[in-house]
Amino acid sequence: MARPARAYLSGEESRVVGFAEGLHLRLLQFAPYRGTIALGRRVGITGARFVIAIPYVWLLLFFLTPFLIVLAISFATPTEMVPPFSFTAFADGAINLAEAVGKYLFLFSDSLYVSAYLSSLRIAAISTVLTLLIGYPLAYGIARTSDRWRVPLLMLVILPFWTSFLIRIYAWIGILGETGLLNQVLQGIGLLDRPLSLLGTEWAIFFGIVYAYLPFMVLPLYATLEKMDLSLLEAASDLGARPFRAFLTVTLPLSLPGVLAGCMLVFIPAVGEFVIPDLLGGSETLMIGKVLSDEFFLNRDWPLASAVAVTMLVILVLPIVLFQRLRARQAEGEG
Amino acid sequence: MAIVDPARARRAPEPWNDPAAIPYVRIENVVKRFSDFSAVNDISLNIYRGELFALLGGSGSGKTTLLRMLAGFETPSEGRILIDGVDMAGVPPYDRPVNMMFQSYALFPHMNVEQNIAFGLKQDGLPKPQIAERVGAILDMVQMSQFAKRKPHQLSGGQRQRVALARALVKQPKLLLLDEPLAALDKKLREQTQFELMTIQEKVGITFVMVTHDQEEAMTMASRIAVMDRGEIVQVGTPNEIYEYPNSRFVADFIGSVNMYEGRLVEDESDHVVIDSPALGGTVYVDHGVSAAPGANVWLAIRPEKIKVSRTRPAGTHNITRGKVRDIGYLGDVSNYYVTLQSGETMEATLPNLVRLAEPAVLWDEEVWLSWEAENAIVLTS
Ligand SMILES: Nc1ncnc2c1ncn2[C@@H]1O[C@H](COP(=O)(O)OP(=O)(O)OP(=O)(O)O)[C@@H](O)[C@H]1O
Numbered sequence: 030m031a032r033p034a035r036a037y038l039s040g041e042e043s044r045v046v047g048f049a050e051g052l053h054l055r056l057l058q059f060a061p062y063r064g065t066i067a068l069g070r071r072v073g074i075t076g077a078r079f080v081i082a083i084p085y086v087w088l089l090l091f092f093l094t095p096f097l098i099v100l101a102i103s104f105a106t107p108t109e110m111v112p113p114f115s116f117t118a119f120a121d122g123a124i125n126l127a128e129a130v131g132k133y134l135f136l137f138s139d140s141l142y143v144s145a146y147l148s149s150l151r152i153a154a155i156s157t158v159l160t161l162l163i164g165y166p167l168a169y170g171i172a173r174t175s176d177r178w179r180v181p182l183l184m185l186v187i188l189p190f191w192t193s194f195l196i197r198i199y200a201w202i203g204i205l206g207e208t209g210l211l212n213q214v215l216q217g218i219g220l221l222d223r224p225l226s227l228l229g230t231e232w233a234i235f236f237g238i239v240y241a242y243l244p245f246m247v248l249p250l251y252a253t254l255e256k257m258d259l260s261l262l263e264a265a266s267d268l269g270a271r272p273f274r275a276f277l278t279v280t281l282p283l284s285l286p287g288v289l290a291g292c293m294l295v296f297i298p299a300v301g302e303f304v305i306p307d308l309l310g311g312s313e314t315l316m317i318g319k320v321l322s323d324e325f326f327l328n329r330d331w332p333l334a335s336a337v338a339v340t341m342l343v344i345l346v347l348p349i350v351l352f353q354r355l356r357a358r359q360a361e362g363e364g
Numbered sequence: 365m366a367i368v369d370p371a372r373a374r375r376a377p378e379p380w381n382d383p384a385a386i387p388y389v390r391i392e393n394v395v396k397r398f399s400d401f402s403a404v405n406d407i408s409l410n411i412y413r414g415e416l417f418a419l420l421g422g423s424g425s426g427k428t429t430l431l432r433m434l435a436g437f438e439t440p441s442e443g444r445i446l447i448d449g450v451d452m453a454g455v456p457p458y459d460r461p462v463n464m465m466f467q468s469y470a471l472f473p474h475m476n477v478e479q480n481i482a483f484g485l486k487q488d489g490l491p492k493p494q495i496a497e498r499v500g501a502i503l504d505m506v507q508m509s510q511f512a513k514r515k516p517h518q519l520s521g522g523q524r525q526r527v528a529l530a531r532a533l534v535k536q537p538k539l540l541l542l543d544e545p546l547a548a549l550d551k552k553l554r555e556q557t558q559f560e561l562m563t564i565q566e567k568v569g570i571t572f573v574m575v576t577h578d579q580e581e582a583m584t585m586a587s588r589i590a591v592m593d594r595g596e597i598v599q600v601g602t603p604n605e606i607y608e609y610p611n612s613r614f615v616a617d618f619i620g621s622v623n624m625y626e627g628r629l630v631e632d633e634s635d636h637v638v639i640d641s642p643a644l645g646g647t648v649y650v651d652h653g654v655s656a657a658p659g660a661n662v663w664l665a666i667r668p669e670k671i672k673v674s675r676t677r678p679a680g681t682h683n684i685t686r687g688k689v690r691d692i693g694y695l696g697d698v699s700n701y702y703v704t705l706q707s708g709e710t711m712e713a714t715l716p717n718l719v720r721l722a723e724p725a726v727l728w729d730e731e732v733w734l735s736w737e738a739e740n741a742i743v744l745t746s
C-alpha cells in the first residue's frame with residue numbers, strides 16, 4: 030500500500046503502523062534482524078508488517094502450543110499411570126472416533142457440566158454488568174479530574190495489585206461473614222437487626238469478582254475517556270444538547286471500545302474463575318472452573334478436564350470472533 | 365469623519381453611526397483571566413444585527429477566547445455580555461441563540477457527515493423529513509453531497525472545514541460565531557466560500573462574528589473589523605477606515621503593507637501639519653490636523669500604492685524624496701519597487717502593470733524620485 034494512504038487510516042490504525050515503522054527502523058541496526066528481514070522478504074513479508082508479526086509469533090509459541098497439547102490430551106484415554114492418560118484411542122493407526130469424541134458428547138449429556146457452564150456464564154455476565162456500572166463512573170470521574178488528582182487516583186485503582194490476590198479474597202471472608210465487618214457496620218448503624226448471611230451465596234461471588242476485576246474495567250475505560258477530545262462536548266452543547274444528552278450521544282458511543290475491552294477483560298476470566306467461587310461461594314454454586322479443578326485434582330481424569338477446558342475456550346472464542354466480524358462489516362458498510 | 369466605503373455603499377445604513385440603533389451584541393468591559401494572565405483585557409464592543417463583524421489579530425491576541433465567551437464556554441472574569449438585550453451570565457451554551465464553528469472543527473468522529481450536520485437539528489426535535497431536507501440543502505451549498513456518508517477521518521482538511529461550517533449554519537442561529545472558518549481552503553474555494561457566506565448572511569440576516577488572521581479576508585467580507593492585540597481592541601472600524609485611517613502604528617503595520625518613518629512635528633495647524641523627517645530627507649506636508657504639540661515625535665505612514673515613481677523631479681517642495689532602486693518584485697498584476705533612500709531607509713512603492721511584458725517603468729540601480737499627495741500620508745502619534 031502506498032504511503033499517503035496513512036492519512037486515511039483511523040487514528041488507532043495509523044498509530045499502530047507508525048509505531049511499528051519506528052521500531053522497524055531502529056531494529057534495522059542489528060544484523061540478526063536484518064538477516065531475518067531478508068528472509069521474510071523472500072517469503073513476501075516486509076518492513077512494518079514484520080514487526081507486527083513478532084507478537085503473533087510469541088502468541089503462537091506460548092499460547093497455541095500448550096493449547097494444542099491440551100487439545101490432544103482431551104482425545105486421550107484416562108489411565109492410572111503417570112501421566113494419567115494414554116493415546117490408546119489412536120493405537121493401531123486407526124482412530125477410535127467413538128472414544129475420542131465420546132467425552133465431548135458426555136459433557137453435553139451430563140446435566141452437571143451443562144448447568145456448570147450456564148451458571149458460569151450467568152455469574153460472569155452479571156458480574157461484568159455490575160463491574161461496568163461501578164467502573165464507568167469511576168473511570169469517568171478520574172478522567173475528568175484535574176491533572177493533579179489523576180495520577181494518585183489511578184494509583185489507588187492499581188494499588189490492590191500490590192497484595193496477593195489470594196489474601197485479598199480471604200479478606201473478603203472476614204468482611205462478608207455473619208460476624209464480619211459488613212454485618213457489624215450495618216447492625217451498628219441500625220440498618221439490620223439480624224446479620225445477613227452473604228458468605229456462601231452468589232452475592233458473595235459477585236462481591237468478589239467485582240472487587241477483584243474492577244481495575245481491569247477501569248483502566249481501559251479510563252484510557253478511552255481520557256483521550257477524548259473535550260471540544261466535542263462543547264460542540265454538542267453548542268448545538269443544543271444538554272449535558273446528559275451530550276453524554277449519551279457523544280461520550281458514550283466514543284467510549285464503546287473501552288467498554289468492550291473492559292467487559293472482555295472481566296467477563297472472560299470471570300467465566301473460568303476458580304478461587305473466588307471456591308472461597309466465597311457455597312457448595313451449591315456451580316462454576317465451571319471449580320468443576321475443572323475437581324476433575325483434574327480429585328478424579329485425576331485429565332482427558333475429561335482437558336475436554337472441559339477446550340469446550341470452555343470454544344464457548345468464549347466463538348462469540349468474540351463473530352462479534353469482531355460483525356464490527357468489521359459494520360465499519361466497512363459505513364465507510 | 366464621514367467616509368463612504370464604496371464596497372458597502374449598497375448596504376443598508378450603518379447602524380454603528382446611528383446613536384438610536386440598538387446593538388444586538390453588547391460586550392461591556394469584559395476581562396478574561398487565566399490564573400494571572402489576561403487573555404482578554406477590558407474589551408467593550410457593540411455589534412449590530414445583520415453585521416458581518418471580523419475580529420482580526422495576531423496569534424494569541426485573544427480572538428478565540430472572546431468568541432468562546434460569546435458562545436458560553438468561558439465565563440468572563442469581569443464585565444458582561446448581552447445578546448439581544450439578555451444578560452448571558454449563567455446562560456449555558458445549549459440555551460444561547462448562538463452557534464459556533466470551532467477552529468479545530470470538533471466534528472463527531474463516530475458520525476458521518478450527514479449525522480454530524482443533523483445533530484443540532486435533532487436536538488431541536490425537528491421532524492425527520494424536515495431534518496433531511498435541510499441537511500440536503502446545506503450539503504449542496506458546501507458542495508459535500510457526494511461525501512454525505514463519509515466519516516470525518518475520511519475527509520481532507522478543507523472538506524472537514526466545510527462540514528464544520530455546514531453544521532453551524534444549518535441551525536440558522538441568530539448569531540453565528542466562526543473561528544477561522546476558511547483557513548484550510550485553497551484560494552479559489554476560499555474566495556467562493558467567502559462570497560457564499562456573504563450571500564447567506566445577507567439573505568438570512570444572521571449576524572456573523574468571524575475570527576480571522578487573514579486581513580484580506582477581513583477586508584473583503586466584514587462590515588466592520590476590530591483589530592486585536594494582546595487581549596485589547598486597538599481599533600474598530602469599517603475596512604476602509606481601518607486601512608486608510610489606522611489609529612496606531614500597530615494597525616497600520618498589521619493591515620496591508622506600509623512605509624513607516626519617524627519625524628518631528630514642526631508646524632501644527634488645524635487643517636494641515638508639516639513634519640520634518642530626516643529619514644525622508646525633507647519635510648512632509650499632511651493635509652489633516654493631529655492632536656500633538658509642535659516638536660513632538662510622530663510617525664509617518666504611507667501606503668506603497670499611493671507613491672509615485674518618476675525619473676525626473678516632480679514639481680513642488682514637499683512630499684518628495686529620492687533614492688536608488690534596490691529590488692523589483694514582479695507579482696503579475698503589480699510590481700513592488702524597493703527603493704533605498706539617501707538616509708539608508710527603504711521605501712516600497714507598488715505600481716500596476718498596465719501593459720503586458722512592458723519594460724519596467726524604472727530599472728534596477730536607477731536613481732528615482734518618489735512622491736505622494738498631501739492627503740495620502742498618515743500621521744501617527746502612537
Ligand atoms: N484555557 C486557557 N488557559 C490558559 N491560557 C489560555 C487558555 N486559553 C487561551 N489561553 C491563552 O490566552 C491567549 C489568547 O488565546 P486565544 O486562543 O484567544 O488566541 P487567538 O487570538 O485565538 O490566537 P490564534 O490566532 O492563534 O487562534 C493565549 O496566550 C493563550 O495561550
Ligand SMILES: [Mg+2]
Binds near residue numbers: 428429467543
Ligand atoms: Mg484562535
